[in-house]
Amino acid sequence: MSLPIKAFIASTPNSYKLSIFLELLKLKYEVVPVDLSKNDQKQPWFLKVNPNGKVPTLHDETNDIKLGESGAILLYLADTYDKERKYSYAPGTKEYYKMIEAAFFQVGGIGPAVGQSIHFKLIAQEKNPMAIERFHIEIKRLLTVLEEYLKRNKEEYNSEYLAGSHLSIADIVHIGFIPYLKVCDVPLNDFPGVLKWAQHVLEHPEIRKGFTIPRKSTLWDDNLASLD
Incomplete structure (x- = not known):
């Protein structure tokens, strides 16, 4: 059907x-x-x-x-x-714009950096040490910024999420990249705030299920298990 x-x-x-x-x-x-x-x-x-x-x-x-x-x-x-705004915030609110800020930060920062790191480390036929090091450093810098987002949101909303008081698009766009940090040789233990956040987000069974669609990945199983 x-x-x-x-x-x-x-x-x-x-x-x-x-x-x-x-x-x-x-x-x-x-x-x-x-x-x-x-x-x-x-x-x-x-x-x-x-x-x-x-x-x-x-x-x-x-x-x-x-x-x-x-x-x-x-x-x-x-x-x-999402009419009840369980996983987002109403346009025009402060929380909405903080959610958008964090989401755009992923789309323009962490996503491309992780993608380029994996390309130069695993896919490119000719290894470029300068490029590998560049994106390795950039990922760590971006995670430091993510730690600060979490810290500030905690101070303002007493929340474990990236924006406002509940799980939102800001968290959803980031979580898919977190297990790949292991592939990029970036230890998540160096970023305790991000690690705690990731563990909290992965408590949602729908998020775990989402990682199995369209198919279950052994790579994801291994790397998600390392966050438990």
Whole structure:
């Protein structure tokens, strides 16, 4: 049976943002697996949905909307389906803008830095020590900033989350990248605030389930276990 909400995803940190949020919202959705090893994301059938050829991508037939870019997708889902604002904040509020700030920090900072680190360490055929060191240092700097976000939010809201008083998009966009820090040789024990936050966020069963969609990953199992 075809469902109106279709999630085009692969087993990647960015894709997990979508699967996790859909699980938290308890929405019925159809998973459209995208095989990156076969370059599915560059095929005409996929480019019709997302001309940028990237995952995750959302097609909500209910509202006839197709979206790429994980941040835009999560904001759309929040505005459309999180009417009680359990995992987001109402636009115009202080908490909303702090959530957006933290989410954009991930999209423009931690996400690209972790991606580049993994590329130069594991994927690139020719190793570039300068590039490897550059992104290693940058990840540690960004985690220091994340520690400060957590500290300030704790002081203002007495909360263990990144923005405001409850779990939100700010946390969802970050958590998918945390297990990959082990791959980047960045010990999370060096950042106790981030470690405590990650352990707290992973207490949500919907988030754990999101990491198994579209398929369960042994890599993720190993690295998530290291956070328990």
